[in-house]
Amino acid sequence: MQLADEEKAMLAGAQGPARQWAIKHQIAVGEFFDAPDFVAVGQAHIMADTESLGEAGVAWLEELARLPEQHRRVRIPTITDPRGLDFDSYKRLRQTEAMAGLEARAIAAFEALGVLMTNTCINYQTILPPVRGEHLAFGDTGVVIYSNSVMGARSNFEGGPSALSAGLTGRTPRYGYHLDAHRAGTRHFELRHRPRDLADWGALGGIVGKATNSYWEVPVVTGLSAAPNSDELKHFGAALASFGSVALFHIPGVTPEAPTVADAFQGRAVPAAAPIGKSDFDAFFAGYAAGGDKVDVVVFAAPQLSLVEMQQVAGLIGGKRIHPGTSLIVTTSPEIKFAADRMGLTKTIEGAGGIVAAGVCFYQSYAREMAEANGWQRLLTNSAKLVNIIAGYGYKPTLATMEKCIDSAVAGKIV
């Protein structure tokens, strides 16, 4: 890689051991992906819940946090993805004191590095929305795909160590989705059935993701007559990234790099479209169906809920009572939780027997241990991303609309 003078100085250790480690790590990754040089980034977003950090990761962060201030502070706005635990709700979810202790240590270490503890995977809705052409080092696949596709910003999937490195160095290796050449559409899907709700939008992400199945492919979806809203694209993108490892999509007429179909493919030949119809949606839902089964836990998460989704949940659940054999969990960002508290939405949801957790996103929160401690197995959600990922933690997931999820939570079984 071509290094600028400042990058050489960091590599030589002139700016302390944290920045030296960071630039070394970034060079190893950059060379693996044939990056020609570094590009300055405007923000970094770190996925670093304690379940994935573990004791080893937290101890490593604490070492960085003990360095002198000028050597340890990040140099660009650096924010965090959901945490492993919410201190206000962890006891109700039967998470342990050991988990809370590790979480507190990780937070203290990040704060010493100058990281803003936003604890959110919807920062593009709530913190500092990315701008077209802005280079970023974002973690969380749902955040990256939304920022790249809907906002036209430029980020690869940056894992925790790489996003933290970018925070420390203010740059990232220029490869993948930082480069124009990688942003052209490579696959073409034509929608013949418009998704009706968030579960449908997630299902569409799952259908396109399964068919695309590569970080390096860029699906283009045509056939939409009107623009989806931010929550719909959030569920679509999160599922597409989860099922397919996809980091960028184009919807001609909707997303900024694709005013037309020709633009989506950067003027290259447009491939024949694979149609997606109602039967594809039906088959997707059928793959997770479990009608009549007792439901142990209903989860609204992955991604965290916007204020509008919080209002929808509260509107559907108000005046009802969740079945005593079923738990209902809603996760959102700390900012949205504060607003939901202020507007009475939290009170409505918790008054019906639900739990509103802030700064977490369920699956990053020791999901296996929660399942064992609470005796949960059958999980119902309107998040296609969650049904894709949670089976590995020992759950049996079912996908349904928000309305059906809440009706099932009240009935105690899948209706």
Place this chain on the structure above:
Amino acid sequence: MPIVLKCHTGIGPTVTGTALVAADNFSARYDLNRLQGTFSRPAHKLYGESYLDRILVLQTAKGGVASAWMLREMTARGMAPKAIIFDRTNTILAQGAAFAEMTMVDRFEQGDPTALIRTGDELKIEPDKGLVTILNRD
């Protein structure tokens, strides 16, 4: 003559070990029981198999940014695979391998390594040279 496969230069030290192969993908967070060292997602082709000390040979890395931390955490507990060979990795697993100093290579000249390497093969991976040698076959 052992079979020599040419790949892109990779990450981590030269290692030798036994292959565990599947025409399937990989996420440390969603596919594994990291406490027991086994594949735990029922739909995975290696479901129930132990990955400890094996060289995993898989097609692509799947979503889940957490995997970048997890390889190092698994290595620290002695509960990690010895190396991972992909047909094509995503950014997360490459970053995770760099952080964990675990051996990882991908992009083979001869095609998909899950079709070239068999479970039980003895492999030598030389990331700096971009070479994987199948020691037990010719």
